[in-house]
Ligand SMILES: Nc1ncnc2c1ncn2[C@@H]1O[C@H](COP(=O)(O)OP(=O)(O)OP(=O)(O)O)[C@@H](O)[C@H]1O
């Protein structure tokens with residue numbers, strides 16, 4: 001048998017690890033949905049629950065959400081998601097993402113302000129993937145923001161692209177941090193996994209778009225995503 005070079009061995013290992021994490025992520029999806037459904041049904045029938053118990057249920061639901069997004073991000077990185085491309089409207093996806101982030105933004109006491117173009121803007125992308133890009137960006141902005149501040153999500157068109165901007169007036173990044181943020185597993189957070197922006201970059205690349213960051217320490221950050229627009 002031919003001997004593999006060090007690099008080939010490493011690549012093989014990475015391939016196997018990717019497959020393994022994808023299959024674990026798949027397996028976790030269903031029981032996680034069951035946990036979420038049960039927690040929601042406990043909440044709906046919450047007449048007999050006290051404030052403390054309700055708070056515990058909410059904390060569990062938030063933890064489930066967190067696991068859910070880690071899993072979805074893992075599946076993107078291991079490229080084992082279903083790849084059905086559809087036409088999706090940017091404002092609709094952005095609204096859905098803001099809605100999904102509601103409990104998170106409440107917990108951080110940061111308001112998400114929508115500043116949307118009145119136009120309908122279509123892109124060729126799986127809706128879940130577009131949601132995932134927006135949610136990863138909103139999550140980062142909320143995590144970087146001070147209590148009581150505002151995150152702005154802006155949509156617009158620019159020649160042949162649709163443009164999504166997420167801006168915060170949070171802690172910002174140094175040039176050194178900025179140069180590493182798209183690396184897999186780079187994080188400055190104690191509980192971060194460092195895959196949010198890698199996933200955004202991969203999804204934006206797949207859609208032939210661009211992602212740019214403007215950031216100043218202690219002033220804030222704006223992430224600009226451009227995706228080729230398609231006509232209605
Ligand atoms: N809006 C932002 N403001 C300040 N720093 C940011 C912002 N967005 C990203 N960063 C920096 O980029 C790093 C990488 O972000 P990324 O989303 O890839 O990972 P993470 O947020 O640390 O972890 P994960 O997204 O996997 O939970 C962050 O740890 C942070 O240092």
Ligand SMILES: [Mg+2]
Nearest residue numbers: 139140196197
């Ligand atoms: Mg993140």
